[in-house]
Amino acid sequence: MNKLCLLALFTSMVSAMPSIGQTRDSHVDLPHLERRGNATQLLVDGKPFLVLGGELHNSNSSSVEYMKNVWPHLTTMHLNTVLLPVAWETIEPEEGRFDFRCVDGLLEGARANNLKLVVLWFGAWKNTYSSYAPAWVKTNTERFPRVQMSDGRGTERLSPFSTTVRDADARAFAQFMRHLREVDGNTHTVLMVQVENEVGVIPESRDHSNAANAAFAAPVPSALTSHLERHKATMDPELRAAWEAAGAKTTGTWQDLFGKASLTDDLFMAWQYATYIERVTAAGKAEYSLPMYANAALIRPNYEPGQYNSGGPLPHSMDIWHAGAPSLDFLSPDIYFNEFALWAGRYTLPDNPLFIPEAQGGSAGAANAFYAFGHLSAIGFSPFGIDDQGNAPLDLVGITNPSEHSDNSAIGYVYTDLSRLAPLILEKQGAGSISSALMEGEAQRSARLSIGEYTATITRAGGTSSAGARLAAMFIATGPNEFLVLGSGDAQITFSTDKPGPPIVGIESIDEEFFENGAWVPRRRLNGDEDSQGQALRLYAGDLAEGKIYRVRLYRYR
Numbered sequence: 228m229n230k231l232c233l234l235a236l237f238t239s240m241v242s243a244m245p246s247i248g249q250t251r252d253s254h255v256d257l258p259h260l261e262r263r264g265n266a267t268q269l270l271v272d273g274k275p276f277l278v279l280g281g282e283l284h285n286s287n288s289s290s291v292e293y294m295k296n297v298w299p300h301l302t303t304m305h306l307n308t309v310l311l312p313v314a315w316e317t318i319e320p321e322e323g324r325f326d327f328r329c330v331d332g333l334l335e336g337a338r339a340n341n342l343k344l345v346v347l348w349f350g351a352w353k354n355t356y357s358s359y360a361p362a363w364v365k366t367n368t369e370r371f372p373r374v375q376m377s378d379g380r381g382t383e384r385l386s387p388f389s390t391t392v393r394d395a396d397a398r399a400f401a402q403f404m405r406h407l408r409e410v411d412g413n414t415h416t417v418l419m420v421q422v423e424n425e426v427g428v429i430p431e432s433r434d435h436s437n438a439a440n441a442a443f444a445a446p447v448p449s450a451l452t453s454h455l456e457r458h459k460a461t462m463d464p465e466l467r468a469a470w471e472a473a474g475a476k477t478t479g480t481w482q483d484l485f486g487k488a489s490l491t492d493d494l495f496m497a498w499q500y501a502t503y504i505e506r507v508t509a510a511g512k513a514e515y516s517l518p519m520y521a522n523a524a525l526i527r528p529n530y531e532p533g534q535y536n537s538g539g540p541l542p543h544s545m546d547i548w549h550a551g552a553p554s555l556d557f558l559s560p561d562i563y564f565n566e567f568a569l570w571a572g573r574y575t576l577p578d579n580p581l582f583i584p585e586a587q588g589g590s591a592g593a594a595n596a597f598y599a600f601g602h603l604s605a606i607g608f609s610p611f612g613i614d615d616q617g618n619a620p621l622d623l624v625g626i627t628n629p630s631e632h633s634d635n636s637a638i639g640y641v642y643t644d645l646s647r648l649a650p651l652i653l654e655k656q657g658a659g660s661i662s663s664a665l666m667e668g669e670a671q672r673s674a675r676l677s678i679g680e681y682t683a684t685i686t687r688a689g690g691t692s693s694a695g696a697r698l699a700a701m702f703i704a705t706g707p708n709e710f711l712v713l714g715s716g717d718a719q720i721t722f723s724t725d726k727p728g729p730p731i732v733g734i735e736s737i738d739e740e741f742f743e744n745g746a747w748v749p750r751r752r753l754n755g756d757e758d759s760q761g762q763a764l765r766l767y768a769g770d771l772a773e774g775k776i777y778r779v780r781l782y783r784y785r
Contacts, residue, residue: 264657278607291332427536454550496538501551601663689717
């Protein structure tokens, strides 16, 4: 799903390049998305790139001086990419006067520490609020109106129905992207851009301003209804159910098409935020066409629209977002609580590759990273609060074992191994020769995974201390009967097959390997007691810290 293209040469050297989505940008080999075999991957300077990321706390990137002590800490964790905000108020403190000194300092800091960046544009919204908008916007409520409650009270949220807000936001973003092209267009420190942050409405399910009420009572735009008709077969089941329950109409108001329910308010706001962000995104891409995405704050169990960010790019409204914001390259989930596999899977679609810009860290994050890269061919993974040295303050609602989320050292360990294996992982993602299993919570004691001609059964081990911990195992096929295996947590793995041929699977050999002098080299051969006499592979929680992987060779017999 690559929406980018190579762009025209500088001004007087412009030559026509007739390709869809072309802009006036002059730099070749821009970071872009490209379908490579079974996976959509991010290409940087012509090569696939695996984003081993971490997101800073929101305000830390507002100070170049503050970041001086943060950069070295990030490099010790083997990140290759940092996600950091650039706030509208930082670059346009007065209307029409732009100041990019902080942006330039952040670029210099990243380059000095050999790190790439994903920039988060905190324009009109950060997690529904407008806290990073400039003072000249915040204080002029007549010119820049707010979302209103049903009783007429205002909120600290700029209205997505205001063209004045939208156009000011888009102008600032375009100026930022123009500057980024000028100072980074050849260096490619910045890989992608997130447009706004976790948009939506709370504590009610929609805006009740006069403009919003008028739009809600008006016919649903034909651009959306025609999109729904064309994509009915692949539409999200929840959206399709609401539409069909109301008669699958193609004309009428929002309630005519989707029913009188709070979900309809959510879908209505989704269209408004999507079309707003489309204008901002398109303005930025016209200046510098990097990959761009929007992120979603997910729904907690049993929450209704308004209790969560109503209108954000959630799974049930992704079709609406794709219709309203075609300039976005993908939509992303911020996953902080349980059911990681479920939520991540809902964002892994043929037209929507997986990138996780915010997630919990700790041992849970390490396991989730293995699953995202190995099973879902993710572009990247990024725990939030990566600049904490120790415990990161997280919203732990819905998390059954908070202790496994608190220490970012586990992320450092998993990134160490993944950075060394990144070229192989990217190759195998495209070939479909990599997979991972994930166990979440005490109730899940085992998992089965197809790996080529074999089935791996992963069972918890290690006693009660690890009973509720999140556990993952990654398998990378290096031959018809050979796999590299690594993971996080204590597990025992056995192998079987239901494919034609001899029915019994044996372990020919297991070699533990360590990274030395730029390559993985074998040390011990673990046959005998260490592999239960050729019956099982044992993973240990300490393997990550030791930097150990296993090379397993299988054979079949009767």
